[in-house]
Amino acid sequence: MPHDFPPGSVWLVGAGPGDPDLLTRKAERLLADADMVFYDALVGPAILALVPRGTELVAVGKRSGRHSKDQGSINDLLAAAALGGKRVVRLKGGDPSIFGRSTEEIAHLTTRGIAVQICPGVTTASAAAASAGASLTLRGLARKLTFVTAHARAGEALDLDWVALATADATLAIYMGRAAAAEIACQLIAAGRAPDTPVMVAVNVSLPAERIVRGRLSALAFLVETISDSDPSLLLIGEAIAPVERGRVAVPARTVCEGGN
Numbered sequence: 001m002p003h004d005f006p007p008g009s010v011w012l013v014g015a016g017p018g019d020p021d022l023l024t025r026k027a028e029r030l031l032a033d034a035d036m037v038f039y040d041a042l043v044g045p046a047i048l049a050l051v052p053r054g055t056e057l058v059a060v061g062k063r064s065g066r067h068s069k070d071q072g073s074i075n076d077l078l079a080a081a082a083l084g085g086k087r088v089v090r091l092k093g094g095d096p097s098i099f100g101r102s103t104e105e106i107a108h109l110t111t112r113g114i115a116v117q118i119c120p121g122v123t124t125a126s127a128a129a130a131s132a133g134a135s136l137t138l139r140g141l142a143r144k145l146t147f148v149t150a151h152a153r154a155g156e157a158l159d160l161d162w163v164a165l166a167t168a169d170a171t172l173a174i175y176m177g178r179a180a181a182a183e184i185a186c187q188l189i190a191a192g193r194a195p196d197t198p199v200m201v202a203v204n205v206s207l208p209a210e211r212i213v214r215g216r217l218s219a220l221a222f223l224v225e226t227i228s229d230s231d232p233s234l235l236l237i238g239e240a241i242a243p244v245e246r247g248r249v250a251v252p253a254r255t256v257c258e259g260g261n
């Protein structure tokens with residue numbers, strides 16, 4: 001019996017961006033020891049295939065516009081499983097501490113006396129940079145790395161500090177940003193970020209259908225045009241992610257800042 005995973009306890013486990021080779025050894029061990037695994041929609045089949053037969057697998061996936069379970073129901077399911085004496089893994093895409101609503105789950109479980117621990121995972125921004133052969137920071141030019149969610153409540157505008165985000169020496173890793181790409185580009189440029197700042201749209205990172213699209217901030221809206229809603233994508237913005245051989249970059253010429261932006 002693993003000493004760190006007694007019956008009635010919960011591990012929040014990072015599954016990484018999709019490639020099972022990016023799972024940590026600890027995550028793999030916890031999956032092998034669990035009685036029940038509650039997993040998100042972005043945790044793909046290759047990772048789930050590592051879960052031994054006989055372990056109960058429960059999909060609690062939440063994707064934009066297609067919520068299969070609300071957060072309250074997920075909290076209740078986790079608590080019920082742990083209080084029933086199960087060893088529970090809550091498997092989340094990427095790193096559980098980045099836009100994973102982990103705090104809500106931890107609070108719900110700990111107030112019921114349930115022990116919770118976290119196993120970190122490779123976040124999508126790190127994996128996207130690795131796939132593109134880029135660094136997220138660049139000495140002298142990109143001293144800051146900012147993780148941003150561009151997910152807004154239905155019908156609400158993005159409420160972000162554009163001036164702070166437009167700082168020239170920062171790399172922005174924007175999660176859930178595809179739908180708002182045009183607004184992001186216009187707001188950043190209006191707040192002072194250079195229109196020719198390098199951008200990268202990383203789709204299905206680390207999965208067989210991975211696609212990396214590069215361009216400039218002023219053309220971001222066009223770069224995401226062919227990306228489907230169902231394909232997870234991440235926006236990276238900043239000097240650090242420019243291709244090392246800059247002379248070979250094909251930069252889209254069109255720009256898309258209308259309406260006074």
Ligand SMILES: C[S@@+](CC[C@H](N)C(=O)[O-])C[C@H]1O[C@@H](n2cnc3c(N)ncnc32)[C@H](O)[C@@H]1O
Nearest residue numbers: 017094095098123124175176204205232233234
């Ligand atoms: C709820 S957030 C979770 C982020 C996750 N905790 C992490 O550390 O990567 C989901 C968003 O992460 C990004 N994402 C997750 N997996 C991805 C992948 N394989 N490729 C591209 N983007 C991904 C997308 O922006 C997606 O909408």
